[in-house]
Amino acid sequence: MTALVSDSAADLAAFSQEAPGPLAELAAAHGTRFILATFVDMNGKPCAKLVPVSAVAELEAGKLGFAGYAAGLIGQDPQDGDLCAMPDPASFTPLDSVRPGLALVHCDPYVDGKPWPFAPRVILKQALARLAERNMSAKAGAEVEYYLVTKDDDGVLATADAKDDGAHPCYDARGVTRMYEHLTEISDVMNGLGWGNYANDHEDGAGQFEQNFDYDDALVTADRVVTLRYLLNVFAEQRGMVATFMPKPFTNRTGNGLHFHLSLWDADGGGELFPTAGEDPHGLGFSGTAYSFLAGILDHAPALQAFLAPTVNSYKRTGATSTESGATWSTNKASYGGNDRTHMIRVPDTHRIELRSGDGSANPYLAIAAVIAAGLDGLDRQLDPGAPCGPGERRLDAATLPPTLLHAMQALREDPVILSALSGSEDVGRYYAAAKETEFFQWHNQVTDWEVAQYLTAI
Numbered sequence: 001m002t003a004l005v006s007d008s009a010a011d012l013a014a015f016s017q018e019a020p021g022p023l024a025e026l027a028a029a030h031g032t033r034f035i036l037a038t039f040v041d042m043n044g045k046p047c048a049k050l051v052p053v054s055a056v057a058e059l060e061a062g063k064l065g066f067a068g069y070a071a072g073l074i075g076q077d078p079q080d081g082d083l084c085a086m087p088d089p090a091s092f093t094p095l096d097s098v099r100p101g102l103a104l105v106h107c108d109p110y111v112d113g114k115p116w117p118f119a120p121r122v123i124l125k126q127a128l129a130r131l132a133e134r135n136m137s138a139k140a141g142a143e144v145e146y147y148l149v150t151k152d153d154d155g156v157l158a159t160a161d162a163k164d165d166g167a168h169p170c171y172d173a174r175g176v177t178r179m180y181e182h183l184t185e186i187s188d189v190m191n192g193l194g195w196g197n198y199a200n201d202h203e204d205g206a207g208q209f210e211q212n213f214d215y216d217d218a219l220v221t222a223d224r225v226v227t228l229r230y231l232l233n234v235f236a237e238q239r240g241m242v243a244t245f246m247p248k249p250f251t252n253r254t255g256n257g258l259h260f261h262l263s264l265w266d267a268d269g270g271g272e273l274f275p276t277a278g279e280d281p282h283g284l285g286f287s288g289t290a291y292s293f294l295a296g297i298l299d300h301a302p303a304l305q306a307f308l309a310p311t312v313n314s315y316k317r318t319g320a321t322s323t324e325s326g327a328t329w330s331t332n333k334a335s336y337g338g339n340d341r342t343h344m345i346r347v348p349d350t351h352r353i354e355l356r357s358g359d360g361s362a363n364p365y366l367a368i369a370a371v372i373a374a375g376l377d378g379l380d381r382q383l384d385p386g387a388p389c390g391p392g393e394r395r396l397d398a399a400t401l402p403p404t405l406l407h408a409m410q411a412l413r414e415d416p417v418i419l420s421a422l423s424g425s426e427d428v429g430r431y432y433a434a435a436k437e438t439e440f441f442q443w444h445n446q447v448t449d450w451e452v453a454q455y456l457t458a459i
Contacts, residue, residue: 021060022089023105027053030094033101037064037085038226039109040120041072042432043310044363046230048104049085062086062110073435074109075118075428083109083116091223097189098234106223117423118431120365124222126423127369130376132267140368141215141261141352142225145360146232147207147249148179148241157249159207160241166206167324175202179209185235186211186228195224204325205253215261215352218372222364225258245360247309248316252324255317256360260368263352264293264375275350282387284338285350294336294345294353295385296378297371298399301334301344301357303415305401306408307370308358310436312443315404317359331357335398337389344401347388357401366422373421406440409433 027035037059038048047066051059058064068076068083076083085107093104109119116122131138148160159165164175176183183200190197196214203210211228215221229245236243248255264273274290282291297304309318320328329341336345336353346354358367377383389395402408412419412433419429 021057023060023087023092024053024056026089026092027056027103030092030096030103031101032094032103034099034103035059035087036095036102036104037087037107038104038230039083039085039107040226040363040365041074042118042120042363042366042435043073044120044226044229044361045072046226047071059085059087062113064107066109068109068111068116073432075116075431081111083111083119086110091220093193093227095189095231097185097192098231104227104230106226117425117428120363120369121219121222123422123428124219124365124369127372127421128218131264131372134376134379135267136273137265137267138218138368138372139215139263139265140218140221141213142221142364143210143212143257143259143261144225144228144232144245145203145208145210145256145258147205147244147246147256148182148209148236149207149244149249150240151242160236161207164202164206169202169206169208170204170325172202176200182235182239182241183209183211186231189231190228203254204327204329205250205255205323208254208256215263218262218368222368225364247311247314247359247361248320251316254323254325254327254329255320257317257330257356258358258360258362258364258367260355260358260364260371261352262355262368262371262375264289272351274352282385284347284388286347288382289379290353291385292378292381292383293375294347294378295383296375296381297345297353297355298334298336298385299378299383300374300415300418301399302402302408302411303418304370304374305357306412306418306433306436307366308355308362309402309408310363310366310405311359311361312405312440314359314361315402315408318357318401319403329356330359332401332403333394333398334401335389335395336385337391337393340389340391342392343389370418370421373417377417404440405436409437409440 035051036048037051062084064085065082068074069078087105087107091106095102109116149157187197199212232243276287318330318332331344335343337343339348344357420426422428
């Protein structure tokens with residue numbers, strides 16, 4: 001099924017007179033009583049209205065309005081007109097495991113009958129359309145890392161599983177077993193939805209987990225990341241826990257990553273574009289297309305961090321020098337190598353790249369859209385990434401990633417390709433950069449415990 005989106009107010013008006021559409025049919029087939037009509041703002045906050053199936057025709061007709069300024073960072077002021085949520089029936093997700101009769105559908109915000117250029121899902125769809133103009137499509141996988149914690153009345157975080165306190169808990173069978181009910185409930189939901197959950201593991205930090213699902217078309221995967229975050233939040237809360245994707249919730253533990261596995265495909269069904277069928281100058285089994293796409297990402301890496309690491313806290317993760325486990329698992333250099341997790345880009349096989357500099361606060365729609373723009377620029381300029389780093393090797397000429405959110409926004413402003421990656425407009429990129437700079441200074445203006453300890457009686 002295709003998304004029910006229109007390009008004009010007249011189309012929306014005509015659509016409202018049609019018979020019940022695919023979304024109504026899906027709701028009836030699944031016994032759905034209420035639908036969460038969902039979109040995210042640029043920060044990734046899930047915004048929704050709970051729509052009874054008796055009103056699904058209004059939803060399908062684009063009549064469900066939101067006050068965009070109230071929703072969050074999405075390019076609106078209080079005086080602006082409604083964001084109208086246009087549902088994509090292909091994203092219909094039954095959530096009877098959350099509440100009987102509940103379903104979720106991802107929506108594309110429209111304003112005055114046109115796709116809203118500040119809406120993250122709209123931005124990704126436009127990036128994928130640029131790929132389609134070249135007869136290409138993108139597939140993506142995502143590794144969603146998170147911590148399960150509790151928070152006391154003073155705001156102090158603790159590991160939800162008090163026995164999970166070791167310095168090297170990664171893959172610990174006992175830690176997974178103690179969280180069996182939580183992990184298996186999420187797994188069952190993912191598999192019931194056809195996502196193909198294939199692994200659930202304890203990650204590197206005490207209290208940290210990851211639950212994997214199969215790769216799919218880039219838009220489908222981005223939708224699933226948003227849905228999974230919602231599910232993790234809901235199910236954790238039901239057990240008295242908090243699921244957090246915060247990049248660095250604990251100073252001494254590994255941060256939360258959101259690693260993307262990306263590949264390009266022939267849009268006409270001709271197969272993968274990354275494996276080489278001929279010469280391979282760098283020995284990784286890649287085609288020229290793959291190397292140029294990869295090179296574009298490396299070339300724009302500093303600006304890409306504005307979307308891959310979009311919070312103040314992100315840079316506590318990439319700037320970490322050590323953790324209890326002995327490794328940070330996050331890079332601060334724009335380098336690439338083979339099956340080596342110390343680089344920004346890992347090449348585990350001939351079919352994909354793994355982009356490892358994204359963290360748990362990344363908006364999957366914006367992150368993938370920006371990376372596609374960088375990769376396409378690499379293709380247009382026929383860039384070559386140079387030789388990959390060998391195991392443990394570091395390239396001295398590799399660009400250093402931004403040390404703070406403010407530096408990332410400066411890099412974004414200075415990179416016209418990535419600045420215009422959002423809906424093809426520098427205005428959208430500048431709006432995002434300004435908001436994130438404000439976020440940085442709001443944090444910077446707070447007096448912290450560290451400052452009091454460091455300076456109170458220093459002079």
